[in-house]
Amino acid sequence: xxxxxxxxxxxKGFYFARDTVIPEYLDSLEDxxxxxxxxxxxxxxxSGTMWSQQILSLIYHEGHRDGxxxxxxxDRVPWLEHNIDNTDYVNRTSPRLFTTHLPYRLVPKGLRNGxxxxxxxxxxxxxxxxxxxxxxxxxxxxxEVEDFNIFMERFLAGKVIGSSWLDHIEGWSAHxxxxxxxxxxxxxxxxxxxxxxxxxxxxxxxxxxxKVIDDIVDKASMANMRVDPRTNPDIFVPTLFDLSKxxxxxxxxxxxxxDMMTVAQSERxxxxxxxxxxxxxxxxxxxxxxxx
Numbered sequence: 001x002x003x004x005x006x007x008x009x010x011x012k013g014f015y016f017a018r019d020t021v022i023p024e025y026l027d028s029l030e031d032x033x034x035x036x037x038x039x040x041x042x043x044x045x046x047s048g049t050m051w052s053q054q055i056l057s058l059i060y061h062e063g064h065r066d067g068x069x070x071x072x073x074x075d076r077v078p079w080l081e082h083n084i085d086n087t088d089y090v091n092r093t094s095p096r097l098f099t100t101h102l103p104y105r106l107v108p109k110g111l112r113n114g115x116x117x118x119x120x121x122x123x124x125x126x127x128x129x130x131x132x133x134x135x136x137x138x139x140x141x142x143x144e145v146e147d148f149n150i151f152m153e154r155f156l157a158g159k160v161i162g163s164s165w166l167d168h169i170e171g172w173s174a175h176x177x178x179x180x181x182x183x184x185x186x187x188x189x190x191x192x193x194x195x196x197x198x199x200x201x202x203x204x205x206x207x208x209x210x211k212v213i214d215d216i217v218d219k220a221s222m223a224n225m226r227v228d229p230r231t232n233p234d235i236f237v238p239t240l241f242d243l244s245k246x247x248x249x250x251x252x253x254x255x256x257x258x259d260m261m262t263v264a265q266s267e268r269x270x271x272x273x274x275x276x277x278x279x280x281x282x283x284x285x286x287x288x289x290x291x292x
Contacts, residue, residue, distance in 0.1 A: 034110030
């Protein structure tokens with residue numbers, strides 16, 4: 001069962017949700033002017049992106065911590081590639097924060113200047129696959145696939161938004177010396193969010209007080225993000241979801257794949273990804289009980 005072209009568009013070998021990008025705009029990103037103090041958050045879809053956006057924006061903007069600014073998370077750390085409204089990113093006030101799912105080969109050439117900060121957050125691919133499956137059931141932009149086995153095979157073949165998880169993480173990892181980049185895993189962030197925030201602050205050269213760090217931990221909790229109209233897409237863009245089938249901010253746990261995959265599916269998944277994953281310079285956590 002091939003993915004429907006009604007829902008996806010392929011651009012230079014990379015799959016996007018059809019109604020989220022404009023090919024001509026994507027063409028222009030190669031020469032998008034990068035500033036030294038820009039910060040780019042890079043993830044594969046469903047890898048803790050919105051949570052990481054929240055943490056990043058709270059590190060930079062006190063107004064979002066004290067509730068005096070009503071900008072949604074999408075406005076605070078906007079998607080570079082999903083600019084279908086033609087927002088003026090060029091003249092945004094510095095420091096500009098951006099989010100992207102783009103592979104390393106499609107990001108602006110200027111990002112390889114060795115000064116602009118890039119943060120890459122990776123999540124174990126079984127949880128990514130399950131999260132993306134549930135997301136496809138709620139998002140009106142994606143094709144709903146009832147049969148998880150069919151969806152999993154598409155994921156393993158790279159025929160989903162974001163294309164191949166392995167290609168994405170391998171590309172950024174193999175070309176890490178081309179960028180000023182910090183790699184984090186979703187799982188290490190979940191297990192010690194405070195220390196992860198300190199790692200990000202150190203990478204960004206930001207000095208924050210213990211009180212501010214504690215406040216960021218609190219504001220970035222799943223419980224608080226669910227009820228904050230600035231951070232929950234179910235609230236600020238409800239037309240993009242069928243809320244009768246679930247919510248955007250679902251569980252955010254480690255090891256959720258165990259509740260979805262059969263033993264045979266898990267073994268099939270391992271068979272496809274294990275050899276290439278073993279060559280990656282990252283240790284992935286597959287269950288909340290695992291140690292790093």
